[in-house]
Amino acid sequence: MQLETILPVCSPAHKQSFVLCVVAMCRAVPINDLIYRASQQSDKLHALSTMLTQELGSEAFPIDRVLACHTSSLQTPTDKEQALQVSESDLLSLARSLLQAWSDPLEVLSSSTNVLPYSAQSTLSKTIQKMQEHSKDLKDGLDILSSKMGPAAQTITSLPFIQTNEIGQDKITKLLSCFRRDSHKIDSFLKVLRCRAANMQPQVC
């Protein structure tokens, strides 16, 4: 989420002052709008990952192999009942944790596209680049949102990604499938959050 779109007053020239400015101005932006924009951003992220899997062929995405994603250790609600019972702050924290966990792997992915066949490289590199952008925007937006939602939302579970210099092609597909699952999780959590915040406005949800 572009902060400029949220707060056109603040200029991102100096990061610290920009953050302060954003934080100061964010008080004027209602939370619902922030959540709405965050959910839109996560929607785009998940759509990109889906497109990637479609382009590269579903055969390249062994779901069973993704059992051991680096983010699997994170305890997240696995069904609707659980999702409805989790508080908004926890949901937001989970989303932010997941998002944070993927900033490094995406970097690795973007630099490792040369492993793939040439015809797939351009598509993969472009899509991964877009995903990085959206991920960054979403992260910034969620940071602002979490600042308004209490200390519980500020918690970010660290999910380290063990990086190797070179990753094989299997790693790439595994990472892509893991990323697709996690992007869906983030999107689902934020959608639930949005609908819960909308309350009397079902059309927003």
Place this chain on the structure above:
Amino acid sequence: MALSPSSNLLILLILSSLDWLPSPGSTFLTDWDHTTSSALIEPHFTECISRDQETFHCWWSPGSFQNLSSPGALRVFYLKKEPPTSQWKECPEYIHSNRECFFDEAHTSIWITYCMQLRTQNNITYFNEDDCFTVENIVRPDPPVNLNWTLLNTSPSGLNYDVMINWEPPPTADVRLGWMRVEYELQYRERNTTNWEALDIQRQSHQTIYGLRLGKEYEVHIRCRMQAFIKFGEFSESIFIQVTEIPSTESTVHLTLVLVFGTVGILILIMLIVISQQNRLMIFLLPPVPAPKIKGIDSELLKKGKLDELNFMLSGRGMDGLPIYAPDFYQDEPWVELMEVDETEDVDNGEKKDNRGSDTQKLLGQSQPVSQHININCSNSVSGPDAESSQATCYNTDLPEEETQMLMATLLPGQPDEEETSLDTGERSSASEKGERQLIQTQTRGPQTWVNTDFYAQVSNVMPTGGVVLSPGQQLRIQESISAAEKETKKKRKESEDSEESEERKQKEPQFQLLVVDPEGSAYSTESSIQQISTPPPSSPMPGEGYHIIHPQPVEPRPAAITELNQSPYIIPDSPQFFAPVADYTVVQELDSHHSLLLNPPCHQTPPPCLPQHPLKAPMPVGYITPDLLGNLSQ
């Protein structure tokens, strides 16, 4: 399924290098008939579907093992790959009638991999890696419900129309809480065709179909899927759309009628306004042209038929403000008018010419060609009281006898209405006929050049009543040219015909019709007031006498020559003496105290010495009285 060449290549590389198995989630429904021979088909799962992302179903088939088709022969085990434990569990709920295993909400977890397995009673396991999946990837939502359509609008041509399709999300998908986000795909086709038109996938619960043809029946159905996922749900029930006629003609007809009647009403209103305000409108649109305004002249006079009065006005007689003519009567002003002198006739009438020539020479004191135009300034002499009649007084000495009569007639002052107009017509007609010699105006050559002896009558006596008696000296020639002049002056003589005939009968009596200037008014008296005057015996007018008095007594009758003169109150008696030398006429210069005309001694000698004694009072034709004299007469 269709794959791009690049993806195929990638797959081959991956498979060849890594020996991977395809994703169970996507190949779960691979047709087993293709992969294996038709002889032996193991029991397998045909399909696993979730409708609401909270539960899911799995169906299996015994394959070619018919002995395992009985319920309970095969058992379903699943593996839920959760981090802490991972062990195979049996299907929580069997539906043997369908060979279905149902997983309720308690046993369903999202984002967790499930693997399915079939086991026989003998613990023979039929397991395929491809049968592993995550629940969100097998979600196929139920079709939307409450599909309906409304007519939006019609094209102007009336051939196409647009409809709006509305529906509701499937009730099983919990969209309200945001647990499922679905997107819809609408398809339509003409009835009894095979190809469906698919509209763009979108997330709204309504969509517009454009460009449907009128009169055709369309079939519409819809399906949906999870956002950013691949698998669609089932299609809904089809609805049928058909529009046969457009209900908009009525409004257009009404509108047309309203417009027509409105226009007609407005036109009628405008007509009424125009008719009622016609006069004002005409004045506004076509303002009246102002009548000519000449200072000092009544515009009434400028109308048709009143030229005489106008001329009178213009002459300066009646109005003080008209500066057209200076009160100086005696200035030499050239008059230019229509008349010309015809040479031929002058030649023919040698006798007259000689006389004229002699007279002219005597008068003018110069030898002039006969055909010369002699312009006499006669206007000034008589311009005072009578400008028009002064025209008649200007004679050309070269004019023949025929003309003489005319000229004499025209010279004599007559009734303003009759004579002046008749004078004009006579002048013109004669000019047109003979080209000729009626010279009404002549230029001055000198103070003496005004006179032609032929056209003047000598005043022989003045009556106490104010009448002037003319001498009959110059009537002979008039007699001879009666016929010629008769044609021209026919018009004028209408009134005086009777008097002419009477005069002819009275040939023996010289008849002088004397115009008595009315001292009261500016007009001459009519013929009725003409007094018969008698001329003294021919011998009476003696040039040597000081003055002659014209007696208004009947004189010797004159022949019909007088006819021509009838138009004028002055009738010159037919006497040869009419064309006598200069001595036959005199100029009335003044009146004495007894209202007698004082005449100058006639100049019968050569013209040069015959200068008027009073240069100021230029010679004037006989019979004219200057305003001074007029005033004296009236006293």
